Amino acid sequence: MANSNKLKDSFKKTTYKLSQHGPRNASVLKEAFEAVDGDLESDIYGDGAVIENFQDKIAAFLGKETAVFFPSGTMAQQAALRIWADEKGNKKIAYHPLSHLEIHEQNALKELQSMEPLLLGTAERLLTMDDIRNLSEPVSCILIELPQREIGGQLPSFAELEEISAYCRNNGIRLHLDGARLWEVTPYYQKSEKEICALFDSVYVSFYKGLGGIAGAILAGGEDFTAEAKIWKRRYGGDLISLYPYIVSADYYFDKRIGKMGEYYEAAKDLAHRFNACDGVRTVPEVPVSNMFHVYFEKSAEAIEPILAKIHAETGVGCSGYLQEKPGGACGFELSVGDAVAEIPVASLDQVFEKLGE
Amino acid sequence: MANSNKLKDSFKKTTYKLSQHGPRNASVLKEAFEAVDGDLESDIYGDGAVIENFQDKIAAFLGKETAVFFPSGTMAQQAALRIWADEKGNKKIAYHPLSHLEIHEQNALKELQSMEPLLLGTAERLLTMDDIRNLSEPVSCILIELPQREIGGQLPSFAELEEISAYCRNNGIRLHLDGARLWEVTPYYQKSEKEICALFDSVYVSFYKGLGGIAGAILAGGEDFTAEAKIWKRRYGGDLISLYPYIVSADYYFDKRIGKMGEYYEAAKDLAHRFNACDGVRTVPEVPVSNMFHVYFEKSAEAIEPILAKIHAETGVGCSGYLQEKPGGACGFELSVGDAVAEIPVASLDQVFEKLGE
Numbered sequence: 001m002a003n004s005n006k007l008k009d010s011f012k013k014t015t016y017k018l019s020q021h022g023p024r025n026a027s028v029l030k031e032a033f034e035a036v037d038g039d040l041e042s043d044i045y046g047d048g049a050v051i052e053n054f055q056d057k058i059a060a061f062l063g064k065e066t067a068v069f070f071p072s073g074t075m076a077q078q079a080a081l082r083i084w085a086d087e088k089g090n091k092k093i094a095y096h097p098l099s100h101l102e103i104h105e106q107n108a109l110k111e112l113q114s115m116e117p118l119l120l121g122t123a124e125r126l127l128t129m130d131d132i133r134n135l136s137e138p139v140s141c142i143l144i145e146l147p148q149r150e151i152g153g154q155l156p157s158f159a160e161l162e163e164i165s166a167y168c169r170n171n172g173i174r175l176h177l178d179g180a181r182l183w184e185v186t187p188y189y190q191k192s193e194k195e196i197c198a199l200f201d202s203v204y205v206s207f208y209k210g211l212g213g214i215a216g217a218i219l220a221g222g223e224d225f226t227a228e229a230k231i232w233k234r235r236y237g238g239d240l241i242s243l244y245p246y247i248v249s250a251d252y253y254f255d256k257r258i259g260k261m262g263e264y265y266e267a268a269k270d271l272a273h274r275f276n277a278c279d280g281v282r283t284v285p286e287v288p289v290s291n292m293f294h295v296y297f298e299k300s301a302e303a304i305e306p307i308l309a310k311i312h313a314e315t316g317v318g319c320s321g322y323l324q325e326k327p328g329g330a331c332g333f334e335l336s337v338g339d340a341v342a343e344i345p346v347a348s349l350d351q352v353f354e355k356l357g358e
Numbered sequence: 359m360a361n362s363n364k365l366k367d368s369f370k371k372t373t374y375k376l377s378q379h380g381p382r383n384a385s386v387l388k389e390a391f392e393a394v395d396g397d398l399e400s401d402i403y404g405d406g407a408v409i410e411n412f413q414d415k416i417a418a419f420l421g422k423e424t425a426v427f428f429p430s431g432t433m434a435q436q437a438a439l440r441i442w443a444d445e446k447g448n449k450k451i452a453y454h455p456l457s458h459l460e461i462h463e464q465n466a467l468k469e470l471q472s473m474e475p476l477l478l479g480t481a482e483r484l485l486t487m488d489d490i491r492n493l494s495e496p497v498s499c500i501l502i503e504l505p506q507r508e509i510g511g512q513l514p515s516f517a518e519l520e521e522i523s524a525y526c527r528n529n530g531i532r533l534h535l536d537g538a539r540l541w542e543v544t545p546y547y548q549k550s551e552k553e554i555c556a557l558f559d560s561v562y563v564s565f566y567k568g569l570g571g572i573a574g575a576i577l578a579g580g581e582d583f584t585a586e587a588k589i590w591k592r593r594y595g596g597d598l599i600s601l602y603p604y605i606v607s608a609d610y611y612f613d614k615r616i617g618k619m620g621e622y623y624e625a626a627k628d629l630a631h632r633f634n635a636c637d638g639v640r641t642v643p644e645v646p647v648s649n650m651f652h653v654y655f656e657k658s659a660e661a662i663e664p665i666l667a668k669i670h671a672e673t674g675v676g677c678s679g680y681l682q683e684k685p686g687g688a689c690g691f692e693l694s695v696g697d698a699v700a701e702i703p704v705a706s707l708d709q710v711f712e713k714l715g716e
Contacts (some may be wrong), residue, residue, distance in 0.1 A: 027396030038385030042572075071429055077597025112470050117465055208599055214400075215598040235466035237433025240573040241566060245387055245603035297360050345611035 010309040021212035021338035032249035063194030064220035076219040079232035084174040088140035092116040095143040113208035147177035152284035152294035163239035177203040184210040184290040187265040207250035218248035232327035264291035268337040292336040303333040370665040379570035379696035388609035415616035419496035422578035423551030434577040437590035442532040446498035452476040453501040456508035510642035510652035523557035535561040542568040543649040545623040565608035574604035622649035626695040648696040659689040
């Protein structure tokens with residue numbers, strides 16, 4: 001990333017941002033704890049009202065029997081896959097080539113779990129029912145990420161998901177949902193979290209992406225599954241004496257933002273439309289299906305960085321703090337809409353796209 | 359544990375406590391963040407001033423090159439042992455039969471790491487230089503816990519530690535310190551943390567036991583070691599986007615209490631002396647070598663629980679919320695001295711031991 005510090009600095013100095021909910025700083029924690037009584041008892045190694053109530057609340061919301069709070073999705077999903085692998089006595093599982101487990105976890109599934117992941121389909125597109133049907137070997141579990149983040153947050157149709165779910169059930173394959181951004185896809189599907197989760201045997205959801213909490217994840221499923229998950233949480237060193245800093249803030253931002261996903265989705269579609277109206281700029285997907293999409297420029301990062309930095313300085317609106325080089329001399333960045341976009345004055349936003357159009 | 363809810367309830371209702379620093383509740387977090395500016399930027403996946411500065415501070419304090427903040431000691435120590443096992447190409451490591459890794463981690467070393475732990479010595483006593491000399495097979499690493507918590511917080515002499523350290527260096531064995539309660543043993547050894555850590559290749563310390571933070575651990579060692587540790591932290595799902603709730607509080611309570619370990623140690627010796635003066639009561643060790651010890655009663659939990667519950671109600675001083683059955687119809691509990699003991703009015707404390715003496 002050429003000149004990335006210059007771009008990063010210009011982004012940091014902007015008053016407004018296209019992405020996210022605002023700065024990730026201590027005020028996120030302070031706001032969540034402001035109304036919390038100091039007498040609120042800590043959870044203790046997974047027990048206590050603060051963790052149990054939240055687990056019950058999210059389990060009910062997702063329509064699952066039980067749920068376990070984890071410090072991270074990385075830990076939660078490795079646990080889930082191992083549980084299903086053990087159940088079937090088969091260490092082979094399958095997922096998209098750009099799954100978080102494949103590209104962001106330092107090969108943990110192999111190094112820690114001796115699992116054998118098979119890759120479904122190809123990196124640049126969604127995995128399909130056909131990819132699953134054509135699997136060369138039996139797998140214990142398939143993981144599907146909704147939306148598939150690394151390709152701009154794309155989604156299969158709900159009908160295809162239903163088909164995949166039925167196929168897995170008929171063929172003794174467990175289906176796990178990487179729902180890192182599950183909340184964010186309900187407006188597009190016009191389905192509740194419950195309706196989506198009903199297609200999966202186990203579900204991971206996150207509290208710091210669309211919801212804007214500090215960190216933390218929930219793994220939900222049947223009673224036997226979560227009992228096993230608690231053992232794996234202990235093994236991974238995730239069964240902390242106190243997880244309440246994450247739980248209390250997850251709960252606070254869940255209540256604050258769970259009803260705003262439609263608003264973020266509409267704003268994402270509007271922004272993508274504006275980007276696509278600029279010469280040499282396009283978004284993936286062209287029409288977003290969640291609050292996120294990727295923005296691609298036909299030119300290199302070196303060419304685009306000064307343009308973005310200038311827009312940052314002149315409009316006070318931050319588009320991105322980085323640009324990633326792409327094949328063919330192109331570049332791009334990821335955009336996830338949250339509370340921040342609504343704070344941008346209309347005139348400033350118009351100015352951004354006028355300048356980008358030039 | 360017979361009647362344990364009655365004892366637990368009577369303990370909870372007491373105004374004062376022999377153990378710890380006070381209740382584990384949200385005020386612990388609120389106190390730590392009170393003076394923190396809301397603009398303080400979060401760490402992001404292990405980077406940023408808030409995590410890097412604290413890692414540097416603790417590395418320097420322990421006299422190690424570098425340090426990594428982990429959410430838990432469980433995760434940190436499994437990472438450490440794996441790194442040394444990989445270095446030596448030998449999955450055999452050795453530790454005390456009551457090591458945390460052996461009894462509190464759901465067999466994680468075997469299930470996650472395929473490691474082969476050898477047990478040094480026997481459960482009821484400290485491991486010794488002789489146990490190490492008599493190891494039946496070569497090991498890559500030996501883990502020593504100072505103090506050995508499960509036997510009341512006992513310590514080898516510093517001279518024996520030096521001998522073990524020299525032996526390991528001469529025999530190509532890495533020596534890892536489980537320093538969950540390292541801060542607490544410096545007054546007895548009359549050595550600094552640096553002097554103790556100099557005997558070990560890698561060191562884990564905790565921030566919620568003697569120091570009373572919320573959770574969190576540091577793993578310290580050479581540069582190559584901590585670079586590897588960061589990879590394992592990612593694999594374990596411990597590389598959270600934000601660990602600052604634990605880091606800020608760890609730093610706050612480190613500064614607040616690191617100078618008070620001598621005070622806790624003296625109070626522990628005084629309390630143990632008072633327990634030992636009561637008929638049918640003894641402590642292990644008889645004279646504490648840190649802020650902790652175990653209290654044993656000659657009679658069963660069933661016999662002792664009503665006595666303790668009565669003392670709780672009559673004196674307002676909590677001794678313990680539980681009693682663990684011990685062999686031979688005895689029972690006992692663990693006591694770790696912190697800030698709480700200094701708040702007990704002298705007359706109330708005297709009353710506790712008068713009643714216990716009866």
